[in-house]
Amino acid sequence: MTxxxxxxxxxxxxxxxxxxxxxxxxxxxxxxxEVKKEWTVYGVGIIQQCNVIRAMAQLGLADRFLGAGFAYENVGLYTAEGHLLQMLPGVRAAGPEYPANLGISRLALHQVLSSTAAERGTSIRLGLTVEHLAQDPEGVSVTFTDGTQGRYDLVVGADGLFSKVRSMVFGKELKPRFTGQAVFRHNFPRPPEIDHLAAFYGRHHNAGLCPLSKDLMYLFVTSSEPGNPWMPEVRLAELMRDRMKEFGGIIGRLRDQITDPKQVVYKPMEVIFVPEPWYRGRVVLIGDAVHATTPHLGQGAGMAIEDAVVLSELLEEEAPVEALLSRFMQRRYERCKFIVESSIQIGDWEMQGASNADRTGIVKKMMEVTAQPI
Known part of the structure; x- marks a missing residue:
């Protein structure tokens, strides 16, 4: 055994x-x-909660990671008018020397991750993906789209929502579905009072403000978009303002400042949760390829990073690959399932305008679950 x-x-x-x-x-x-010829990064900012801080520390990335974002402790829950309902204290899951949470721009996060991977000796090739996989008991022979070949002990599909590896190995019938909602995002200068994640609950929409740096924050708002309509780029500012009509307070004041459609990032919410196991032989899926979720709990990227921590930890052991991947499933499946199902539930409540929705309860439960070791 090797x-x-x-x-x-x-x-x-x-x-x-x-x-x-x-x-x-x-x-x-x-x-x-990576199939992209240039490493472009989609999106505005990202919420990294206590479990992600811990995971980054386990990967040896914490110092560089924390230096690129805005550390904060608490999560505030507010009405649509901006009245505080509850302030939830953060958990310093990585240890007392680390903050509970971090807001970071997607570009800054990508720069931290890509530069570190390269510095540690990863062989990175852009504009390239897998054309063919052939497994046997000892490994996987791979043909790439440029005609080159390679031989590996394990292949990991981390190629996102529309994963080619998933389609090749698990079948084309596993496809993402549109939830009925979308999210609009926009950056703003950060006022001093937004020193925490602030979530605002409307009847049909959920908005939020997340600090990204000393000077920057981003605003997001979720909306029901039946049929997943095409959104003309020239109308994105107007459409985002329209989805924010029910909000007052700081969200209402920011609404009137949204005038440039090129500053608005719009994304339909699409999800997939692949039944276990997430591996076939010596090919395994991680991240959005296998458990893409909605942003309602801010844990999509966190689950992918946790996958990386658990898998890298297990692969150091001298044991059959089948046994290691089975243990990976034991540590990841139920946790990821909870995040995906709970996030979708909040979105369903928003679309239904459910007056008895316990969104605060789900957020509290999420914070308890993710604070637990992986």
Whole structure:
């Protein structure tokens, strides 16, 4: 029996890059391929909660990670008019020397992850993905889209919501579904009072403000979009303002400042949760390829980073790959399932305008669950 010595990661997003660093920490050879020819980053900012701070510390990334964002402790829950309902204290899951949470721009996060993976010796190739996989009991032979070939002990599909690896190995019938909602995002200068994550509950929409740096924050608002309509880019500012009509307070004041459609990032919410197991032989899926969720609990990226921590930790062991991947499932499946199902539930309540919805209860439960070790 020999341990895993060489791994191919397909996909250079948050999960794939985190895994690359985790594996290189353990001396495992890593090739990473990313289909994009240029590493463009989609989105505005991202919420990284206590479990992600801990995961980054486990990957040896905490100091660089924390230096690129805005650390904060608490989560405030507000009415649509801006009246405080409850302030939930954060948990310093990574230890007393670390903050409970972090807001960070997606570009800054990508720069931290990609630069660290490269510095630790990951072989990274852009504009490339997998064309063909052939497994046998000893490994996986891979043909890439440029005609080159490689041989690996394990292949990891970290290639996102529309994963090619998932389609190749698990079948094309597993496809994402549109939930009925979308999210609009926009950056703003950060006022001093937004020193925490602030969530605002309307009857049909959920808005929020997340600090990203000393000077920057982002605003998000969720909306029902039946039929997943195409949104003309020239109308995005107007459409975002329209979805914010029920909000007063600071959200209402910011609404009137949204005038440039090019500053608005719009994304339909699409989800997938693949039944267990998430592996076939020596090919395993992680992150959005297998458990893409909605942003209602701010845990999509966090679950991908946790996948990377657990998988890199297990692959250091000298044991059959089947046994290691089975243990990966034991540690990841129920936790990810809870996040996906709970996030979707909040979105369903928003679309239904449910007056008895216990969104605060779900947020509290999420904070309890994610504070637990992985």
């Amino acid at each position: 341990r895993v010595r060489k791994v191919l990661i397909v996909g250079g997003g948050i999960g794939g890059l985190s895994l690359a660093s985790g594996l290189r920490n353990r001396g495992i050879e890593v090739d990473l391929v």
